[in-house]
Amino acid sequence: MNLNKYNQIYQSLSSDIVEGKYETGDTLPSEHKLLKSFGVSRETVRKALNLLQENGYIQKMKGKGSVIIYNPSMNLTVSHLTSFKEVQEQQEKIYDTKVYSLEKRPAKDCPPVQEALDLDDEALVWELIRQRLYEDRTHIIDTDYFMYDMMPGLTEEIAGGSIYEYIEERLGHKISYSQKEITFSPMTELDIELFGPIQPPYTANVKSVVHLNDATPFQYNVSKHLASEFKFVDFSRRFTGE
Amino acid sequence: MNLNKYNQIYQSLSSDIVEGKYETGDTLPSEHKLLKSFGVSRETVRKALNLLQENGYIQKMKGKGSVIIYNPSMNLTVSHLTSFKEVQEQQEKIYDTKVYSLEKRPAKDCPPVQEALDLDDEALVWELIRQRLYEDRTHIIDTDYFMYDMMPGLTEEIAGGSIYEYIEERLGHKISYSQKEITFSPMTELDIELFGPIQPPYTANVKSVVHLNDATPFQYNVSKHLASEFKFVDFSRRFTGE
């Protein structure tokens, strides 16, 4: 994994930053020093630095250098596509996952799903509802739809663990990109059943359509959070170019 | 503006895609063809294609080509840092802006602002509250704090237009990146005064700290939306490398 050089350099520098070897406001060694110390060409170093910049670790400044702008309180940036399990590992909370239901259904029962996953009328989908519990209380309800044909062997046991791990490691697919939408809505009856009588009875909903490397949409996910506990953190840049 | 070649190529290709010269699922001409037709080197074409990929226009596939994945319903991606005015122009709604108040205040009256903008106890800030109206109803309340020293000449008139335009074009600063947080909260008294007695009395809040090119934080913004109308759209990629 991670065979290419610029990713190795990125990993190396980003962990230095996270571990505090550089303070916020410090500058990284210059590109010239880095290319010497890593024994690579300048463009290779620059690719690594661009990754650091895109992900909010540094700000490059012409004539000055690469300044560390990393802010530890920002490291729960949900913006980059990660599975629930990956997000969880960054934070300190450990949730239990409980599978509420796993059913095979006709795609055409749920038009938004059928459309988002680009399925014909005969296609089947898995419908998976999971609760994320912390100290015996449900904090998140995840509802997922997957193309049945892609993973006919899905079981409750797999669904209770990391589905992404299953898809990437067992099925050999590569997960690539997603479109997300965040909205707020009143709880449904099912929400109240699973969350309990929480006030206010609103949820924050993160809907995402996740695509594989070859651009096929394979997952339709709605993740409902208790609205009052919800926080989405993002880092974004205005333009990439001049 | 946009002197460099890869940005020109990016602009050219992205507008072709938006205008529908390519359908979703089509492939772009190969890198080889593009470098010949634009008369540039391959790395230059690739920088443009990487921008297209990062911004969700295409998905590059080894051995196949660059496939269009652009989805018109996705073009209101708020994720990339844009001013309210810029976002508004992408959508079709036209809001009126009304300045509710513009006051000079000591930074230390508001500790979160003082900390985020990295100000000392004597520093002053502008506090600006604006309503965004659509058909005579307030839909968004924007509360902003700016460093007073950076723009002592701020007026209600400027605040009623595009502050970003003022900062970038008149003051010559470059806006670079921001950290955002999305949360949900009950309305305050001021919210109810400005929004009116809306049900449910909750707002979706986008808090952002915006930084200039030289990494100085210059704006602290809280944008409150009616919870039931709020929608945040995002495009994100899992990894950039292998």
Add this chain to the structure above:
DNA sequence: CAGTGGTCTAGACCACCTC
């Protein structure tokens, strides 16, 4: 096999910042 994108190199010129 030919065509595609992915990585990497060595070198060039430029714009910006600091001294």
Add this chain to the structure above:
DNA sequence: AGGTGGTCTAGACCACTGT
């Protein structure tokens, strides 16, 4: 003037995809 990052080039080799 010397150091920094930003852009661009021409060429190389590799891995993947299709026929």
